[in-house]
Amino acid sequence: MMYDILIQGGLVVDGSGAPGYHADVAIKDGLIRSIGILKSVQAKRVIQADQLVVAPGFIDIHTHDDLHVLENPYMDVKIRQGVTTTVIGNCGFGLYPVLPETRHYFNKYAAGLFGAPEKGELGYSGLDDFFAEFQKVGSAINVASLVAHGVIRVAVMGYDNRKPTSAEMEKMKGLLRDALRSGAVGMSMGLIYAPGLFADTEELIELSKVVAEEGGFIASHMRNEASYLLESIEEMITIAREARVPLEISHLKAVGNSNFGKARKALHLIEKAKMEGIDITFDQYPYHAGSTTATTILPPWALEGGHGKMLERLRNEETRAKIKDNLINGIPSNAWESMSNLIGWENMMICTVESDKNKSLEGSSIKEIAEKRHIPPLDLFLDLLVEEEGRIILIMFQQDLDEMETVMQHELQMFGSDGIPQKGKKAHRRLYGTFPQVLGKYVREKNTLHLERAIYKMTYLPSNRLGLFDRGLIRPGMVADITLFNKNTIDDHSTYAEPAVNPSGIEAVLVNGEIVLENGIFTGIYPGKPLRRSLSNDRYKI
Numbered sequence: 001m002m003y004d005i006l007i008q009g010g011l012v013v014d015g016s017g018a019p020g021y022h023a024d025v026a027i028k029d030g031l032i033r034s035i036g037i038l039k040s041v042q043a044k045r046v047i048q049a050d051q052l053v054v055a056p057g058f059i060d061i062h063t064h065d066d067l068h069v070l071e072n073p074y075m076d077v078k079i080r081q082g083v084t085t086t087v088i089g090n091c092g093f094g095l096y097p098v099l100p101e102t103r104h105y106f107n108k109y110a111a112g113l114f115g116a117p118e119k120g121e122l123g124y125s126g127l128d129d130f131f132a133e134f135q136k137v138g139s140a141i142n143v144a145s146l147v148a149h150g151v152i153r154v155a156v157m158g159y160d161n162r163k164p165t166s167a168e169m170e171k172m173k174g175l176l177r178d179a180l181r182s183g184a185v186g187m188s189m190g191l192i193y194a195p196g197l198f199a200d201t202e203e204l205i206e207l208s209k210v211v212a213e214e215g216g217f218i219a220s221h222m223r224n225e226a227s228y229l230l231e232s233i234e235e236m237i238t239i240a241r242e243a244r245v246p247l248e249i250s251h252l253k254a255v256g257n258s259n260f261g262k263a264r265k266a267l268h269l270i271e272k273a274k275m276e277g278i279d280i281t282f283d284q285y286p287y288h289a290g291s292t293t294a295t296t297i298l299p300p301w302a303l304e305g306g307h308g309k310m311l312e313r314l315r316n317e318e319t320r321a322k323i324k325d326n327l328i329n330g331i332p333s334n335a336w337e338s339m340s341n342l343i344g345w346e347n348m349m350i351c352t353v354e355s356d357k358n359k360s361l362e363g364s365s366i367k368e369i370a371e372k373r374h375i376p377p378l379d380l381f382l383d384l385l386v387e388e389e390g391r392i393i394l395i396m397f398q399q400d401l402d403e404m405e406t407v408m409q410h411e412l413q414m415f416g417s418d419g420i421p422q423k424g425k426k427a428h429r430r431l432y433g434t435f436p437q438v439l440g441k442y443v444r445e446k447n448t449l450h451l452e453r454a455i456y457k458m459t460y461l462p463s464n465r466l467g468l469f470d471r472g473l474i475r476p477g478m479v480a481d482i483t484l485f486n487k488n489t490i491d492d493h494s495t496y497a498e499p500a501v502n503p504s505g506i507e508a509v510l511v512n513g514e515i516v517l518e519n520g521i522f523t524g525i526y527p528g529k530p531l532r533r534s535l536s537n538d539r540y541k542i
Contacts, residue, residue, distance in 0.1 A: 003028045003043040004513060010049030010484065014474040015056040015459035017452050025054060027480045030513030030527075034476060045515070049484055052507055053451070056459035056472050057084025057481030058435050062219075062250055062283045062416025064088070065143075066095045067114040067122070070133060071423060073526050075141040079517050081435040082483035082506045085142040085531065087466065090250060090418070091221040092150030092190025096130050097175045098123035099155045106154050108307035109195075112293050112391055115422035127182040131530040139528035140516040142481070144466055146188040146219055147179035149207065150196045159306040161198040169206060176210050183532020185466050186216035188250075191223040191232075192296055194303035201235055208243035216533060217246035217279075217465065226255040226342050228335045229262050230269060237273045240280065248465060249282035251290070251418050252407055253399050256342035260400040263407050270412060281465055283416040284407055286437045288399040289496065291351060291420060291428035294385060294392035297339050299326040307390060314386050324378055339396070345370065345377035347397040349496065350384075352425040354391040358384065362426055363497050393420060395428055395496060405448050414461045429499040433492030436503035440491035451487060467533050480513035 005027040012035065013020040024038040034041070060078060066088040069075060078086055088094065093113050098106050103123065110122045124130040127145060134143060156171045157164060164172060176187060189204065190196040208218050218239070222232035233249065240247035249270070254263040273280050295303065295310065302313050302323050313319040327338045340348070345367040352362060361369055361384075370380040384392060407413060415438060419431025430437075435458060442448040449457075463472025470479045483506065490505025509517040514527035 001028070001033075001041070003033065003041060005045045005047065005480075005510070005515070006038065006041060006043035007047045007049050007054055007482070007484070010052045010054035012054045012474050013452055013455045015455055015472050017456040017460070019452060020053070025474060025482070027510070027513050030480055032474060032476055032478050032480050035474065047484070047508060047518075051486060052484045053487050054474065055082070055455045055483050055485070056474055057483050057509065057511065058082045058458040059085045059087070059462040059466070059472065060417050060434070061087045061248075061414055061462040061465065062090050062285075062418050064090060064093065064113060064418070064420045066093070067117060068421040068423075069139055069141065069143055070137055071118055073138045073140060074522055075139060075528070076522070077419070077421065077432055079140050079509050079522070080502050080506055081433065082485055082509055083141065083435060084481040084483065084509065084511045085144060085468070085471065087144045087146065087185070087416075089146035089148050089184070090188050090219060092148050092188055092193055092196040094146070094148030094151045094188070095122060096124040096147070097126050097151065097155055097179060102155050102158055105158045105306050106151065109150070109154050112295065112307070113420060115425065118423070127179050127184055131183075134530055138526035140511060140522070140526050141528045142511060142531050143528065144185050144468065144531040144533075145183075146186050147176060147184040149187055149189045149199070149204075150193060152176055153195045153199065157195065159195050159198075159304060159309070161195075161301075161304045163200065164203060169203070172207060173210050176207055177214060180211065180214035180216050180533070183530070184216065185533040186248075187211045187218050189218065189220040192221055193293070194300065197223065197300050198304075201239060204239050205242045208239050208245045212243050212245035215467070217248055218243075219248040219250055221250045224335060224337065225253055226259050226337050228337070229254055229259065229266055231335070233266055233269050237269070237278055237280070240273075240278050246279035246465070247281075249280070251416065252282040252284055252413070253290070254403065255290075255398045258342070260403060263400075263403045267407065267410055274412065281412045281414060281461070283414050284404075285416060285418050285430045285434055286404075286408065286442060287428070287430050288401050288404055289395050289397045289428070290399075291393060291395045291418070291430070293390075294381075294394050295390045297327070297381070297394075298323060299331055300336055311386065311389060314382055320382060323382070327378055340378065340381075343396055343398045345381070349395040349397075351393040351395045351428060352422060353384070354388045358388065393422070393425075393427075405442070405446075408442065408448060414457045414465070427499055429492070429494035429496055432499055432501060433494040433503050436490050436505060437492035439485070439487065440505070444487060444490075466531075468531055480510055482510040484508040
């Protein structure tokens with residue numbers, strides 16, 4: 001047989017967690033066909049992999065690449081990390097389903113995270129329309145999608161802070177079911193963001209039952225990752241138990257000095273739920289700083305009614321004074337917490353702004369800017385929100401590094417970048433370096449993880465969670481999504497100040513059996529595919 005590609009002499013780390021072994025890998029028609037010492041076989045292309053690790057393509061289970069995959073077919077920020085599949089629709093944000101009658105709410109909701117599109121409007125009526133556009137544009141990377149609870153709620157209820165009526169609930173269930181039957185892998189929630197934060201547990205259970213019926217899973221940015229972290233995990237476990245649905249906890253961490261130690265307690269809660277039969281996993285990014293939209297700092301009531309109402313409240317003297325009081329003193333009898341009190345203005349850095357006049361502020365902390373302008377940090381922050389119409393992305397230094405490594409070592413943990421790409425703007429360094437950071441810093445330098453274990457967390461574990469059972473392993477019959485890297489040189493070179501720096505060590509990347517990156521050069525081939533969840537409920541059949 002004439003193979004298409006022969007990868008020769010590499011250390012195969014197959015994604016299962018088993019020890020690596022030296023072997024050749026033969027590929028034909030997009031699939032891995034043979035593995036072993038293949039001395040006599042012929043191939044159209046031979047890749048010499050001496051001194052390289054041959055691994056399944058990495059799966060980034062938590063991203064915000066929704067608009068990026070439509071505007072950047074190379075997807076260089078991911079391919080250069082060895083990522084072959086990106087999972088969009090996280091944290092309750094996404095680009096579908098959008099209804100004409102509530103599009104005006106959606107436009108403001110989505111633009112704050114994704115930015116403005118190069119042409120046309122944001123948003124699609126459903127997953128089929130989104131994937132049709134994705135295939136029309138072409139991509140070097142595969143895409144799987146969660147359907148976003150926040151977008152569904154915006155479509156049906158706008159920004160109302162109330163329970164849905166029976167009719168509204170049925171409409172939301174219909175939109176959710178349509179997305180799942182189009183191949184969405186599950187539903188994401190963003191319970192710290194409006195309008196997701198307006199949803200009560202009962203609403204989330206009812207929607208999650210639809211996800212369970214259709215064979216998907218739920219993923220959640222929980223209500224609180226600080227003082228009420230454990231209570232937030234309990235809520236998600238309750239939802240998973242009542243709905244009988246698999247659960248993915250997004251970017252697990254404990255925020256703020258006063259809460260260091262709670263992530264270890266969170267692991268105990270997760271382990272207990274697992275022992276009780278809950279199908280639960282979680283993801284994590286390998287940096288102690290996080291990133292989010294600046295409007296999440298505001299008290300929940302300030303976000304009711306949508307983006308325009310929020311800006312009106314910030315401009316009104318009376319409501320602005322109330323917002324300031326809440327940010328300083330909290331809200332009585334309310335679990336909401338002021339992030340500025342938890343981590344301090346000195347640990348909040350401006351990542352991106354919308355206007356040219358404030359571009360010089362990017363890379364500086366709120367406290368630094370306030371001191372230069374001789375005004376209190378809180379006033380500076382609220383002034384900037386008004387000036388930028390709320391479109392500010394923050395980087396927040398908020399985790400304990402030792403505890404972060406403890407979370408990283410847990411058997412139920414997997415990696416996700418949680419990067420927020422906006423064309424022409426700065427981003428958190430995790431967008432550019434997550435997977436090389438793990439393999440360079442936490443495998444080679446610190447020995448936090450063994451190589452085989454780290455790759456398992458980047459490949460087979462997320463593929464199994466996603467129900468993508470033809471990927472995530474180097475085995476005959478599996479799709480040839482493959483990453484070749486040098487374990488001695490792989491590294492993340494990005495910084496918070498200068499994030500857009502390419503990592504080193506990724507030598508070649510194959511997507512669906514096609515070479516998209518070789519010797520650091522893109523081939524110009526776009527073999528990426530939309531990956532749809534199987535409509536079978538037999539999630540565990542391989």
